[in-house]
Amino acid sequence: MSDQAPKFKVTVDNISIEVPAGTTILNAARMIGGDVAPPAMCYYSKLKDSGGKCRTCLVEVSKGSEKDPRPMPKLVPSCRTTVMDGMEVKNITSEKVLDARRGIVEFLLINHPLDCPVCDQAGECDLQNLSYEHGTEGTRYEFPRRTFEKEDIGPYISLHMTRCIMCFRCVFTADQLTDKREHGILERGDHAQISTMLNKALDHEFIGNVIDVCPVGALTDKTFRFKNRVWFTKPMDAHRDCPTCTGKVRLWMRGDEVFRVTARKDQWGEVEEFICNDCRFHKKETKDWVIEGPSVIKRSSVIAQGHYVGTVKTPVLIDKVIGKQPKFLMDIHDISDVNKPGIELSKIEGPAHSGDFKS
Amino acid sequence: MGVKLLLENDHIEGIRYYDTYRKNGGYRAAEKALKMAPADIVEEVKKSGLRGRGGAGFPTGMKWSFLAKPEGIPRHLVCNADESEPGTFKDRYLMEFHPHLFIEGLLISSFALGSNTTYVYIRGEYAWIPDILNQAIAEAKNNGWLGKNIQGTGFDCEIYVHRGAGAYICGEETALIESLEGKRGNPRMKPPFPAVQGVWMRPTVVNNVETIAAVVPIINIGGEAYSKIGVGKSTGTKLLSVCGNVKKQGVYEIDMTISVEEFLYSDEYCGGIPNGKRLKACIPGGSSVPIVPANLLLKTAKGETRIMNYESLSDGGFASGSMMGSGGFIVLDEDQCVVRHTMTLARFYNHESCGQCSPCREGTGWMYKILKNIEYGKGKMSDIDLLWDIQRKIEGNTICPLGDAAAWPVAAAIRHFRDEFEWHIKNPEESQKRNFGLAHYADPIHVAAAV
Numbered sequence: 001m002s003d004q005a006p007k008f009k010v011t012v013d014n015i016s017i018e019v020p021a022g023t024t025i026l027n028a029a030r031m032i033g034g035d036v037a038p039p040a041m042c043y044y045s046k047l048k049d050s051g052g053k054c055r056t057c058l059v060e061v062s063k064g065s066e067k068d069p070r071p072m073p074k075l076v077p078s079c080r081t082t083v084m085d086g087m088e089v090k091n092i093t094s095e096k097v098l099d100a101r102r103g104i105v106e107f108l109l110i111n112h113p114l115d116c117p118v119c120d121q122a123g124e125c126d127l128q129n130l131s132y133e134h135g136t137e138g139t140r141y142e143f144p145r146r147t148f149e150k151e152d153i154g155p156y157i158s159l160h161m162t163r164c165i166m167c168f169r170c171v172f173t174a175d176q177l178t179d180k181r182e183h184g185i186l187e188r189g190d191h192a193q194i195s196t197m198l199n200k201a202l203d204h205e206f207i208g209n210v211i212d213v214c215p216v217g218a219l220t221d222k223t224f225r226f227k228n229r230v231w232f233t234k235p236m237d238a239h240r241d242c243p244t245c246t247g248k249v250r251l252w253m254r255g256d257e258v259f260r261v262t263a264r265k266d267q268w269g270e271v272e273e274f275i276c277n278d279c280r281f282h283k284k285e286t287k288d289w290v291i292e293g294p295s296v297i298k299r300s301s302v303i304a305q306g307h308y309v310g311t312v313k314t315p316v317l318i319d320k321v322i323g324k325q326p327k328f329l330m331d332i333h334d335i336s337d338v339n340k341p342g343i344e345l346s347k348i349e350g351p352a353h354s355g356d357f358k359s
Numbered sequence: 360m361g362v363k364l365l366l367e368n369d370h371i372e373g374i375r376y377y378d379t380y381r382k383n384g385g386y387r388a389a390e391k392a393l394k395m396a397p398a399d400i401v402e403e404v405k406k407s408g409l410r411g412r413g414g415a416g417f418p419t420g421m422k423w424s425f426l427a428k429p430e431g432i433p434r435h436l437v438c439n440a441d442e443s444e445p446g447t448f449k450d451r452y453l454m455e456f457h458p459h460l461f462i463e464g465l466l467i468s469s470f471a472l473g474s475n476t477t478y479v480y481i482r483g484e485y486a487w488i489p490d491i492l493n494q495a496i497a498e499a500k501n502n503g504w505l506g507k508n509i510q511g512t513g514f515d516c517e518i519y520v521h522r523g524a525g526a527y528i529c530g531e532e533t534a535l536i537e538s539l540e541g542k543r544g545n546p547r548m549k550p551p552f553p554a555v556q557g558v559w560m561r562p563t564v565v566n567n568v569e570t571i572a573a574v575v576p577i578i579n580i581g582g583e584a585y586s587k588i589g590v591g592k593s594t595g596t597k598l599l600s601v602c603g604n605v606k607k608q609g610v611y612e613i614d615m616t617i618s619v620e621e622f623l624y625s626d627e628y629c630g631g632i633p634n635g636k637r638l639k640a641c642i643p644g645g646s647s648v649p650i651v652p653a654n655l656l657l658k659t660a661k662g663e664t665r666i667m668n669y670e671s672l673s674d675g676g677f678a679s680g681s682m683m684g685s686g687g688f689i690v691l692d693e694d695q696c697v698v699r700h701t702m703t704l705a706r707f708y709n710h711e712s713c714g715q716c717s718p719c720r721e722g723t724g725w726m727y728k729i730l731k732n733i734e735y736g737k738g739k740m741s742d743i744d745l746l747w748d749i750q751r752k753i754e755g756n757t758i759c760p761l762g763d764a765a766a767w768p769v770a771a772a773i774r775h776f777r778d779e780f781e782w783h784i785k786n787p788e789e790s791q792k793r794n795f796g797l798a799h800y801a802d803p804i805h806v807a808a809a810v
Contacts, residue, residue, distance in 0.1 A: 052716070052758060053715050053716050053758070054716070054717050055717055055718055056717075075756060077548070099752075100756055103718065103749075103751075103752030103756070104717055104718060107717045107718050107720075107721035107722055107725075108721070110721050110725060140745055143725075143728045146724075166714060166715070166717070166720065168715075184543075185543060185714070188526070188528070188711075188712065188713050188714045189709060189710060189712040189723070190712070190720050190723070191714070192713075192714030192720065
């Protein structure tokens with residue numbers, strides 16, 4: 001592609017943006033940001049061929065393109081559909097999409113054990129966020145949830161197959177980062193499981209990245225297992241001179257103690273650079289690292305609770321989406337002092353107290 | 360007596376062997392086709408209006424003309440012989456008793472598409488048929504119809520028979536391609552379509568066995584003449600595999616002009632329902648298509664006679680019609696229980712879902728469990744609405760049509776046989792002992808007077 005790659009105009013939820021040809025709808029929506037970006041459980045921009053499986057990113061295409069304005073008959077997976085010039089996409093403005101997404105969340109949760117209280121992923125779990133934002137209360141499923149035999153896949157990674165949502169990300173990671181993939185999908189249908197053929201251990205030096213790409217708690221760090229909750233730890237960006245990887249990591253600390261090392265994640269929960277097992281599992285001392293400073297965390301994330309420094313504010317686009325300023329039935333600030341809009345939370349040092357809002 | 364094209368030599372003993380087949384006009388079409396230009400063959404098939412016989416009914420000529428033809432990249436023809444749809448066994452009959460007709464069709468199609476390596480992906484459960492096909496391929500090769508420089512035309516073609524490992528999902532064309540490549544049989548995302556990137560990322564056409572076989576009579580009698588058989592867009596002849604409660608089950612060739620009533624009750628075809636029972640319901644095109652009750656099967660909602668062809672069977676959409684599908688005609692008499700029948704189908708789709716995308720993986724199992732509860736007298740009234748909601752959320756939201764195929768039978772059963780589901784739930788004990796019976800499902804439907 002040359003620099004003169006044609007630009008396509010695409011409209012997502014009444015917000016127009018110009019994107020290069022070949023961009024997917026999901027990435028175009030991510031460029032707009034905020035609520036307009038469809039959730040993605042299986043798509044991972046760093047992994048080739050990922051996406052299309054979880055169906056949470058389904059969107060309605062109400063106008064195919066400028067040349068062919070017919071709407072697409074079915075909802076399309078936005079992560080695998082490329083934009084056309086003049087395409088109009090409905091995400092949160094389409095009742096059909098929201099309904100389908102509720103259905104998908106329900107399907108994903110019927111066999112999920114919901115053991116968040118003991119799950120290490122809780123707090124940074126995509127499925128938690130997804131069901132909080134798009135799910136319904138309660139379940140209509142009245143049958144025993146499916147279970148799997150527990151499998152040991154080595155000293156560093158623990159596999160909880162019951163929590164898996166079959167996004168295939170870890171399979172793609174192993175395919176694309178390592179030279180020999182040891183794990184894959186066995187069985188089919190609702191018995192499909194991530195497993196290794198005959199109890200092999202995953203021991204490639206980059207295999208630890210499957211923990212980072214896993215959207216749920218199916219693959220977690222054994223060295224961090226039950227040590228702490230993620231929202232009690234403080235994320236710090238750090239680096240070291242690593243011979244195998246870039247060494248740019250995020251340390252999850254409490255005081256001076258390093259509890260966990262992960263790759264740095266961007267605002268979509270995707271790692272910026274994959275890191276090696278040595279950095280991830282063996283360098284758990286503060287002296288191993290050059291600490292750069294606190295990581296930037298999305299403010300809506302539970303991890304940001306209690307420390308607001310440098311948090312990212314999610315853009316609010318609701319006025320653009322519905323075309324007018326929303327009219328609130330009641331403004332909470334009329335009757336409460338809490339979270340006064342004039343007070344910048346990131347200016348407050350440490351956790352905010354009610355005293356901070358009393359001026 | 361209707362026109363027979365595929366099974367016209369069916370009565371000849373030993374037609375499965377080369378000598379007999381050749382003596383009875385076999386490979387005449389191949390002779391003719393090898394003298395034609397490939398583009399003319401495609402044009403002929405286009406003219407014939409032949410529609411894919413695998414279920415979707417997509418025009419074959421159009422599919423062939425979509426095939427990308429980049430320089431220097433080989434193209435492939437893949438024949439989908441993974442006939443796993445419950446109720447469909449027409450391809451098996453063709454391959455088992457008319458292997459040379461099939462191979463002749465493959466040869467002509469390969470020549471038309473420029474495929475030097477043609478694959479037949481055959482269902483693993485058809486354990487004995489690859490031997491028949493391989494024997495026929497060897498015979499054809501000995502007589503110069505396959506291999507290098509066929510009949511001196513300079514065209515090379517090899518046919519390989521590849522055995523599947525017993526998965527329904529591998530009947531879906533992209534899953535079939537994945538499986539053929541030696542990978543896990545998961546459907547691919549489209550686009551890119553197989554016509555652009557198929558087997559080993561090369562342009563590929565995937566066709567059903569019957570479609571391939573139908574190319575032979577098209578070349579023999581010409582596309583124009585072929586298109587005159589049948590009605591409207593349903594041209595040519597279609598094989599139907601009939602099973603269930605009829606006197607004569609089996610494979611029939613029809614020319615798509617006879618009515619459903621004639622097909623079902625005349626002695627030439629199914630011969631009616633045995634033991635003096637009455638018709639309750641029918642699945643006219645293999646297990647994936649919606650089930651229709653007796654009154655809607657014989658007459659459309661507008662009161663017209665239903666004809667055995669693509670348009671007439673789907674008249675009225677899914678509200679009152681069904682689909683031609685792959686031609687698996689399953690007949691249920693008044694002793695059959697629609698709830699149990701739907702449960703069996705749901706179990707099948709649950710078992711055969713590949714597990715790649717969430718709605719189908721989780722939804723099919725859920726539907727099966729609910730239907731099992733209803734069937735065994737443990738259902739609740741709200742379960743019917745729940746089933747409806749689940750199928751609605753599966754349909755159209757999956758990668759491949761298996762999700763739709765799992766949702767449609769359940770949707771149609773609830774749409775037309777809701778009374779029976781309710782009776783099952785209200786009378787949990789009685790429903791374990793007897794069937795709901797015919798009820799009103801064969802009553803004449805009220806047709807609003809024409810305005």
